[in-house]
Amino acid sequence: MKKLIFISALLLAGSNLMAQGFLNKLKQKAEDMASKTIDKAIEGKAKKNTESTDNNQTAAKTENGTGSSTSALTATTTYDFVPGSKVLLADNFAQDALGQFPLKWYTRSKGEVVTLNTAKGNWLRLYPGTFVSPVVNIGENFTIEFDLIMNWPAAGGYMVPAINFALYDRGNKGDILSYDYRLKNCLKFGIAPYRSEGAIQLTSYENVTKKLETDKYRVANFDRKVGNVIHVAISVQKERVRIWLDQEKIFDLPQAAPLNGNLNQLKIDMSSSNYTNEQLGYYVSNFRFAQGSADNRSKLLTTGRLETSGILFATNSAEVKSDNEGVIKEVAAAMTEDTDLKIKIIGHTDAVGKPEANLTLSTKRAESVRDALVKTYKINAERIETEGKGSTAPVTEDTSEEGKTKNRRVEFIKKQSHN
Structure with a gap:
């Protein structure tokens, strides 16, 4: 009996120990789960804090300009070319016979005046070689404009020929007549098409020594210009080009042109190529050399008179071409600067057409210039008077295209104040 009681006690004690061990295991497991839950919570909070810090740092970088932004950066510029007011030479080959080389130009190669099915007027077709313009004394402040067409096979496999334009001194056909001719002062730039872009580089010489050679400026998508008219505009103000x-x-160079260079002739060089002449087509036309002006605004304010052929109108129209309103802008600046300034705008035409029609056209052109001052530059219309004189007051003979261009002009006259 005692033995049975003893065994029962042992079993009961064992059961208690097992139960206690089981409870201890449950307790440990619960503690472990709790610990893991707390750890996860801490890790989640830390991760959240880290993400928040990263986001704040990214936002700070973006705000400070050191990171990426959702909006793209853009820049705005303007076409600020202002053509010279006094025409020195104008040539669109209208006076030359088709199939002939222009009478005023020179070459030691081959060239001929042609018409094109995609562009108006006459064009000088260039072939590999050198071409020289008439001599023209352009001075130290001048502008030059012309149109260029370059055409080659789209699927061709050869290098496309480059073309160079150079203004040089002592022009009197010397560069054409002699291979030993050496340029003293020269300002040239070249266009070298390559695949889809065009590389443009400028070089200048002063007293036979190279003054400047620029880096190559690359015009993107130049292949889209193939067969189309390319308008070239050049402005030189002493050394600035x-x-x-x-x-x-393409370039805005403060010290590029040779000082006292006496540049007076344009030379065009077309490189040779493996393409045949029938596969290529390089053409130039609509040359306009003009004397530049340092400051038309000052001229109007100080002398009281400004005369310009730089405001161009559509043919037989009073519409002002938008890319040639630089002079109007300068007049507007003068009137903004001097709020008491009042002016008279006088329009002039060449002698082509009936006098009555020219008088009406010149009046409308003067009114168009006034309207540009009023609408675009907010000048009070009461400060502006207009008049048209047609072809009654020419500044030169109207027998050539150059003379007609000079006679098609606009005058700005400062009106005297009466106190």
Whole structure:
């Protein structure tokens, strides 16, 4: 009996121990789960804090300009070419016979005046070689404009020939007549098409020594210009040189042109190529050399008179071409600066057409210039008077295209104040 009681006690004690062990295990497991839950909570909070810090740092970088932004950066510019007011030479080859080389130009190669099915007027077709313009004394402040067409096979496999334009001194056909001729002062730029872009580079010489050679400016998508008219504009003000292609500014160089260079002739060089002449087509036309003006605004304010052929109108129209309103802008600046300034705008035409029609056209052109001052530059219309004189007051003979261009002009006259 005692033995049975003893065994029962042992079993009961064992059961208690097992139960206690089981409870201890449950307790430990619960503690472990709790610990893991707390750890996860801490890790989640830390991760959240880290993400928040990263987001704040990214936002700070973006705000400070050191990180990426959701909006793209853009820049705005303007076409600020202002053509010279006094025409020195104008040539669109209208006076030359088709199939012939222009009488005023020179070459030691081959060239001929042609018409094109995609562009108006006459064009000088260039072939590999050198071409020289008439001599023209352009001075130290001048502008030059012309149109260029370059055409080659789209699927061709050869290098496309480059074309160079150079203004040089002592022009008197010397560069054409002699291979030993050496340029003293020269300002040239070249266009070298390559695949889809065009590389443009400018070089200048002063007293036979190279003054400047620029880096190559690369015009993107130049292949889209193939077969189309490219408008070239050049402005030189003493040493400063600016060049535009289709209103894209290629160069703005403060010290590029040779000082006292006496540049007076334009030379065009077309490189040779493995393409045949029938596969290529390089053409130039609509040359306009003009004397530049340092500051038309000052001229109007100080002398009381400004005369310009730089405001161009559509043919037989009073519409002002938008890319040639630089002079109007300067007049507006003068009137903004001097709020008491009142002016008279006088329009002039060449002698082509009936006098009555020219008088009406010149009046409307003067009114168009006034309207530009009023609408675009917010000048009070009461400060502006207009008049048209047609072809009654020419400044030169009307027998050539150059003379007609000079006679098609606009005058700005400062009106005297009466106190």
